[in-house]
Amino acid sequence: MARNGKSFDDRLLEDDGSLDLALMVTEHPAVKSCGQAMLETIREVNDLIQRCGPWIKSGEFQAEATIEANKSVLKALNKAQNGMQKLDDIDLDSLKPEWGDRDSVRMARKSVIGCAQAMMSRLESLKQHLAPPAAKFASQLGSQRQDTTFYGWALDGMEVAEAAAADVKPGEERSERCERSRSRDKGKGEQRTDSENSEERKMNRDTPHFQWTKGMKLGTGRYVVKRKVGEGSFGRVLACLDESSKQTVAVKVVKGVHRYKEHAHAEAELLREILRCDPGRQSFSVKLLGEFTHATAHCCLVFELLDLSLSDFMRDTDDRGLMLRDIRSIALQMLQCLHFLSAMGLTHTDIKCRNAMLKDARGEMVPHPRKEGQETKKLRRSDIRVIDFGGAVMKKERHSKRIGTRQYRSPEVVLGLPWDEKTDVWSLGCILLTLYTGQRPFPVQNSLQHLALLERVVGELPKDMLRSASAGGSLPEDVSVDGRGTMRLHRAFGDEGKELLKIARPLQQRVLPQHGSFLRLLEALLAPSPERRLSAEDALKEHFVTAQQTE
Numbered sequence: 001m002a003r004n005g006k007s008f009d010d011r012l013l014e015d016d017g018s019l020d021l022a023l024m025v026t027e028h029p030a031v032k033s034c035g036q037a038m039l040e041t042i043r044e045v046n047d048l049i050q051r052c053g054p055w056i057k058s059g060e061f062q063a064e065a066t067i068e069a070n071k072s073v074l075k076a077l078n079k080a081q082n083g084m085q086k087l088d089d090i091d092l093d094s095l096k097p098e099w100g101d102r103d104s105v106r107m108a109r110k111s112v113i114g115c116a117q118a119m120m121s122r123l124e125s126l127k128q129h130l131a132p133p134a135a136k137f138a139s140q141l142g143s144q145r146q147d148t149t150f151y152g153w154a155l156d157g158m159e160v161a162e163a164a165a166a167d168v169k170p171g172e173e174r175s176e177r178c179e180r181s182r183s184r185d186k187g188k189g190e191q192r193t194d195s196e197n198s199e200e201r202k203m204n205r206d207t208p209h210f211q212w213t214k215g216m217k218l219g220t221g222r223y224v225v226k227r228k229v230g231e232g233s234f235g236r237v238l239a240c241l242d243e244s245s246k247q248t249v250a251v252k253v254v255k256g257v258h259r260y261k262e263h264a265h266a267e268a269e270l271l272r273e274i275l276r277c278d279p280g281r282q283s284f285s286v287k288l289l290g291e292f293t294h295a296t297a298h299c300c301l302v303f304e305l306l307d308l309s310l311s312d313f314m315r316d317t318d319d320r321g322l323m324l325r326d327i328r329s330i331a332l333q334m335l336q337c338l339h340f341l342s343a344m345g346l347t348h349t350d351i352k353c354r355n356a357m358l359k360d361a362r363g364e365m366v367p368h369p370r371k372e373g374q375e376t377k378k379l380r381r382s383d384i385r386v387i388d389f390g391g392a393v394m395k396k397e398r399h400s401k402r403i404g405t406r407q408y409r410s411p412e413v414v415l416g417l418p419w420d421e422k423t424d425v426w427s428l429g430c431i432l433l434t435l436y437t438g439q440r441p442f443p444v445q446n447s448l449q450h451l452a453l454l455e456r457v458v459g460e461l462p463k464d465m466l467r468s469a470s471a472g473g474s475l476p477e478d479v480s481v482d483g484r485g486t487m488r489l490h491r492a493f494g495d496e497g498k499e500l501l502k503i504a505r506p507l508q509q510r511v512l513p514q515h516g517s518f519l520r521l522l523e524a525l526l527a528p529s530p531e532r533r534l535s536a537e538d539a540l541k542e543h544f545v546t547a548q549q550t551e
């Protein structure tokens, strides 16, 4: 029995041979890799039990060691949870013959799951004992040594190790779609899962898109393909003539990946729910017209046809930025959308220029009001629709996994802290600043660069956020926070990243003095602390949104 009354089992975990057996009877890649990972984790967990057992029994904890051990526990839990999820995702109906027969795969999977469960129950027990003192020590250390600012470390005081591979390719935008499948979300861990299923994710990403030809018929022949209008990681979007309504619609043909189909069903379900709550079309969300399965078993979603995404529109106008009156109209619609979603308890989680589409992108070229000698397109109409609800999350389903597309992620998400609908508000701030300057404010390739750039552009990150992330073990890899609440970087950015920081200007210097009300809106949307960030509802009352702007 531990001093705090909660029992602690200090027996070491034993490898009863079931993992070895699992590794022998199947060649299934997910079972193999999880089995191997479990073997390694058993050693780590035993080491933790031996190290922490005496502290727990005596009730005597040493600050730094307890904080570190707590982080290791969270990391191991994360690893075990990822493994469980990977095993959970195995589709026993589509196995390659070389992986072994269905029964062997099923048996092997069962063995690995059994080990993972035993391990997780020990880790949970360790967590129960270590987390409270770790949190207490973290806050004590924090309050003893206050007041050191973060500025400076990013460029000067780095403990430089050669830059490791960036999280994404330069300039690439990527959204990590989290599980929406309700049953699977149950019992998910409290930690970020950045490395979750990376092999599988890569495999899914590499799965080819649906092959189409002009004139081919989809579904039972109702939809005739005219052209491709876009594609993302999950599907390809085709403009099709609907023979029944004689309208041209957009059909998103989802890749033939089991998990993506589930996301698509969840997206459709959610859009129907939004439509039910939104007879007056105040949500500015794309209208779902139908859902069907094509003969090739591809899942298809039918939407109203839209024109161009804001990112495509920007690209077509050479990234010069939009007229302020168009930005105002887009801000108003997007805020109304976010307010609507928030009232439904929904967070979109992937608000970005690619996911906001103009219904009609026609307009006329006019002299650019902010860039001498250049032109920009003044929109005839600036009606917007928000698309891609595949990653949207209801309040009760919020999870701690990474959400959204890197460049639009809020500070709380980058730090792995709990988030809510204000994370969408942050992303909208990024969109509006992009529309104004023509440049994305955070063109970062990894979380290190992101944290550094955040402080450059919007100011210091609140120390309490940094400390919570540190105590909870959710800081991005290679970042630490010392007792004074100062962030430390343990990996270099590379030349590109350093250049990015050097040229980054604070928000206030990016907006012209005559556009003060726009700056105030941006400052309110891009407040680093979600508590200080305005809600969409309150942002709708901001002067920039309510006033009639001219430029």
Ligand SMILES: Nc1ncnc2c1ncn2[C@@H]1O[C@H](COP(=O)(O)OP(=O)(O)OP(=O)(O)O)[C@@H](O)[C@H]1O
Pocket: 175, 229, 230, 231, 232, 233, 234, 235, 236, 237, 250, 252, 286, 303, 304, 305, 306, 307, 309, 354, 355, 387, 388, 390
């Ligand atoms: N209703 C629509 N009308 C016209 N084009 C559309 C429509 N919906 C989507 N598109 C185009 O297809 C692209 C991909 O669509 P969508 O974002 O829904 O796919 P995805 O695979 O979920 O993308 P992501 O990788 O961003 O999650 C959009 O960026 C847009 O250019």
